[in-house]
Amino acid sequence: MSLKENDLFDGVRDKVKIAIARIKEFEPKDGFGYYVAFSGGKDSIVVKDLVKRAGVKFDIHFNLTTVDPPELIYYVRKYHPEVQIIKPELNMWQLIVKKGMLPTRVVRYCCNVLKEGSGIGRVVVTGVRWEESAKRKLRRMFEACKNGGNKYYLHPIIDWTDKEVWEYIKANNLPYCKLYDEGFKRIGCIGCPMARTEGRKKEFVRWPKFEQAWQRAFAKFWANWHNYPLEKQRWVSCEGKYPFQPIIGEIRSRGINKESGNIEEGFWTRRRWFDLKGYQTWQELWHWWLQDEEETEDCTMGMF
Numbered sequence: 001m002s003l004k005e006n007d008l009f010d011g012v013r014d015k016v017k018i019a020i021a022r023i024k025e026f027e028p029k030d031g032f033g034y035y036v037a038f039s040g041g042k043d044s045i046v047v048k049d050l051v052k053r054a055g056v057k058f059d060i061h062f063n064l065t066t067v068d069p070p071e072l073i074y075y076v077r078k079y080h081p082e083v084q085i086i087k088p089e090l091n092m093w094q095l096i097v098k099k100g101m102l103p104t105r106v107v108r109y110c111c112n113v114l115k116e117g118s119g120i121g122r123v124v125v126t127g128v129r130w131e132e133s134a135k136r137k138l139r140r141m142f143e144a145c146k147n148g149g150n151k152y153y154l155h156p157i158i159d160w161t162d163k164e165v166w167e168y169i170k171a172n173n174l175p176y177c178k179l180y181d182e183g184f185k186r187i188g189c190i191g192c193p194m195a196r197t198e199g200r201k202k203e204f205v206r207w208p209k210f211e212q213a214w215q216r217a218f219a220k221f222w223a224n225w226h227n228y229p230l231e232k233q234r235w236v237s238c239e240g241k242y243p244f245q246p247i248i249g250e251i252r253s254r255g256i257n258k259e260s261g262n263i264e265e266g267f268w269t270r271r272r273w274f275d276l277k278g279y280q281t282w283q284e285l286w287h288w289w290l291q292d293e294e295e296t297e298d299c300t301m302g303m304f
């Protein structure tokens with residue numbers, strides 16, 4: 001596949017022109033223009049370049065998550081000074097303690113709080129692509145945000161492949177973050193639960209101070225677990241196949257185990273009840289968290 005390919009009618013399909021046409025077609029007429037969500041990754045640098053070429057009105061933002069690679073921040077500041085860097089109210093470690101639970105592959109509340117709250121009432125342009133995951137294959141080129149907020153998404157390069165993204169970057173001589181040259185396939189939060197175990201381990205070798213910071217947050221979370229305010233805990237019913245019936249969005253729960261009759265504490269992951277009693281120390285919990293390879297779901301829990 002290439003950015004220019006022959007179509008069924010002996011014409012040439014130019015994906016760059018198509019992407020620019022999409023950006024022009026959906027340009028908001030509200031006077032504000034687009035809200036471009038910029039991550040500093042390869043897809044977003046392509047999108048930023050296309051938006052500029054389309055000549056539309058836009059403003060562009062980078063959400064700091066506080067677990068971003070320092071090299072990425074350096075790259076964004078150096079090559080994209082017009083990007084507005086948004087600092088969160090709480091950093092990742094404070095958020096874990098406040099939520100009373102760890103971010104997991106299924107319940108990635110940190111994305112919801114640190115990244116996805118921006119762009120309310122706007123049309124947000126992103127570098128989301130179908131090739132990135134099975135779940136993203138279901139996304140539409142233009143779509144409403146499932147959390148509402150009168151927010152829409154435009155993904156102008158949704159049908160591009162990885163190879164085509166790199167083809168565009170090289171052809172247009174766009175500077176990119178040097179971490180790609182070190183072999184990183186994705187550049188984002190260090191220790192992100194969405195990454196595979198091997199990826200996270202590689203990141204922790206590369207940035208050992210971030211591993212220590214995650215571990216400190218685990219230890220703090222563990223120490224707080226049993227003191228988590230009762231009014232913030234949610235009880236779940238005991239119907240269904242599992243001892244605990246999950247309610248979508250319910251994460252930090254107590255319930256009666258139908259088999260044992262005991263009240264237990266834990267949280268729900270996609271396929272099973274995660275019973276904290278099975279873990280004696282935060283280090284055991286850390287081990288489980290690092291190994292968590294459950295199938296990725298492109299979900300955002302709306303309750304946070």
Ligand code: SF4
Nearest residue numbers: 108110111189192193
């Ligand atoms: S990318 Fe990963 S670590 Fe970063 S905010 Fe989203 S889920 Fe959390």
